[in-house]
Structure formats: structure tokens, C-alpha cells
Amino acid sequence: MEKNFFLSDGTKSSIDKIVSKIHRDIDYQNSVIDLSEVRELLRLDLKYYSSENDSYLSEVIHKFYVGGQRVLENPALLKDVVTKMSLKALFLPDRRRIMLDASLHKSKHRWNESHEIIHSVLPWHDSLMYGDHIGTLSKGCNIQLEAEANYGGGELLFPRKTFLEVVSSFELSMTAARKISSQMGNSLTSTVWRIVESCDQVLLGIIGPHPQYLHLAPEKEPIRYLIRSKAALNTFGTLSSEALISAMQSYCAHKTRGPLGDGVCVLADDLGADHLFRFDSFSNTHEVLTLAVHLGERSKSVVVASDVEVAV
Ligand SMILES: [Zn+2]
Numbered sequence: 001m002e003k004n005f006f007l008s009d010g011t012k013s014s015i016d017k018i019v020s021k022i023h024r025d026i027d028y029q030n031s032v033i034d035l036s037e038v039r040e041l042l043r044l045d046l047k048y049y050s051s052e053n054d055s056y057l058s059e060v061i062h063k064f065y066v067g068g069q070r071v072l073e074n075p076a077l078l079k080d081v082v083t084k085m086s087l088k089a090l091f092l093p094d095r096r097r098i099m100l101d102a103s104l105h106k107s108k109h110r111w112n113e114s115h116e117i118i119h120s121v122l123p124w125h126d127s128l129m130y131g132d133h134i135g136t137l138s139k140g141c142n143i144q145l146e147a148e149a150n151y152g153g154g155e156l157l158f159p160r161k162t163f164l165e166v167v168s169s170f171e172l173s174m175t176a177a178r179k180i181s182s183q184m185g186n187s188l189t190s191t192v193w194r195i196v197e198s199c200d201q202v203l204l205g206i207i208g209p210h211p212q213y214l215h216l217a218p219e220k221e222p223i224r225y226l227i228r229s230k231a232a233l234n235t236f237g238t239l240s241s242e243a244l245i246s247a248m249q250s251y252c253a254h255k256t257r258g259p260l261g262d263g264v265c266v267l268a269d270d271l272g273a274d275h276l277f278r279f280d281s282f283s284n285t286h287e288v289l290t291l292a293v294h295l296g297e298r299s300k301s302v303v304v305a306s307d308v309e310v311a312v
Pocket residue numbers: 115119130131132136137145146149
């Protein structure tokens with residue numbers, strides 16, 4: 001189970017300033033971010049490549065960084081590197097070009113493009129040639145430069161002021177996350193990450209296979225990511241995947257698409273005290289996304305809607 005981590009406040013503030021300037025320069029007005037406007041502003045070019053059409057990849061490259069490491073000492077054909085390392089997105093600084101793998105699901109293109117745009121604008125990323133695979137494009141990646149590109153990508157696609165205003169108009173749940181995702185034009189997965197990492201309250205986001213069908217794929221991690229808000233990190237630093245799975249199995253429907261239901265579940269904090277959380281899950285058919293909102297300590301009085309069964 002991978003867990004999120006937070007960049008230092010200094011790094012975040014440096015990235016925030018650069019991204020805010022982009023928002024100002026494109027005259028952002030609370031709508032969906034149009035990445036083609038951002039590319040035009042930054043004079044970036046976008047190309048898609050695929051195994052069938054690799055004409056854009058047939059060039060010799062000299063320096064190439066993947067996951068913050070220089071991977072090439074000698075010139076090599078870009079298409080060979082892309083294939084060998086399963087790269088899904090690239091930034092080529094001398095061409096001012098972003099390249100995306102056309103075979104990836106379209107919902108991932110926007111996130112990947114945003115990640116590469118951030119590589120191109122952070123001055124300390126130093127105009128290096130970046131290649132990204134699924135691991136470095138994941139918001140859970142904790143390699144410093146990649147985590148910075150992911151953080152900046154989130155800032156770019158979910159402008160903070162607008163995002164927090166939109167979030168505050170909802171009671172947090174997966175239904176709300178789906179509405180926010182469509183309102184801001186971003187994928188549901190990136191929206192859940194952003195909600196959990198941006199909100200002040202104790203919140204958990206859980207991404208992984210369907211909790212009722214874990215026995216069908218025992219080789220998979222039962223939870224792929226556990227995302228904790230800053231407030232949750234301090235109190236729930238030691239949550240186990242067994243506790244989270246057991247909570248989700250108590251209410252999740254066995255269907256494989258759409259809302260899987262919700263339930264109030266108990267999780268112990270780092271000192272062993274029981275807390276109530278409202279869990280809510282949604283299956284996008286590939287994975288199950290869950291938001292868990294803290295309601296309070298179990299020993300204290302907690303207001304729970306009368307139609308919700310408290311699983312204690
Ligand atoms: Zn990257």
C-alpha cells in the first residue's frame with residue numbers, strides 16, 4: 001500500500017507562484033483549464049505517438065532523465081528508449097515538445113500533459129529531457145522532481161481558489177467528487193487526490209481493486225494508494241490495509257460499476273482510540289475509489305443520519 005507524502009512548504013510555494021502566473025497570463029476565470037491555451041502561452045507543441053506511428057520518435061537523443069536519473073550515457077534512438085522503458089509521456093526541451101502515448105486511455109492524457117508542462121516551466125528542472133512511465137506519472141511517486149511535476153500538475157488543473165470554493169459548496173462524498181470532477185473537467189482519480197490533499201479536515205482517499213473481489217486477483221495489492229490529508233497524517237499514520245479493507249467490505253455492493261454504497265465504519269488512531277468515518281465508494285470498472293470523512297471519536301457524541309447504520 002503506497003501512501004502520499006507532502007512536499008515542503010517552500011517548494012510548494014515556489015511552484016504555486018509559477019502556476020499562478022500561468023493562470024493570470026491565460027486570464028483564468030473559474031472555468032475548465034484549457035491546456036491548449038497553456039501550451040500556446042508557453043510555446044509548447046504537443047504530439048501523440050503510438051507503436052503504429054512512431055515517426056515523431058525517430059530521433060537521436062543524448063541526455064534523458066527518467067525518475068530523476070540520467071538513463072543514457074550514449075546517444076540512442078528515442079523510440080528504442082520509449083519502448084524499452086515503457087514511457088507514456090515525454091518532454092523534449094530543444095523542440096519545446098510534449099509527447100503523449102496515444103494508446104493510453106484518454107482520461108489520462110490531461111494529467112500526463114499537465115505533468116510535462118510543469119517539467120517545462122520549473123526553472124530548477126533545468127530544461128532536461130524527461131521521460132515518464134506509469135510510476136512517475138502517478139501522484140504517489142515520491143521521487144522529488146516527479147512529485148514536484150505532479151504537485152504542479154494538480155495546481156494547474158485545479159486552480160486552488162476556484163477548487164476550494166467548489167469543494168466547500170458540497171458535503172464531501174464520492175457523489176460530490178464526481179460532480180467536482182465534471183465541473184473542473186478532470187479525471188475522478190485526480191479529483192479524489194486533490195480533495196484529500198487540499199482539505200484541512202481529517203480525510204482519507206483509498207484507491208485499489210474491488211474489495212469484494214480481492215480473492216480473484218491475490219497477486220494484486222489489496223490497496224494501491226492510501227491518500228491522507230495533512231490532518232489525517234498526524235493522527236492516522238499507522239492505518240493497516242486490513243482495517244481499511246474490512247471497513248469497505250462491510251458496505252460495498254458486489255456490482256462492478258458505479259456507486260458501491262456508503263457506510264459509517266470504525267478506524268483506530270495511532271494511540272488505539274476508535275473513530276467513526278463515513279466511507280463512500282465508487283467503481284470506475286478498473287478500480288474502486290473511496291473517500292472516508294472523519295466524523296469524530298466514537299466515545300464522543302457523533303451525529304449520524306438516522307438512515308445510516310453505524311457499523312460499530
Ligand atoms: Zn516526469
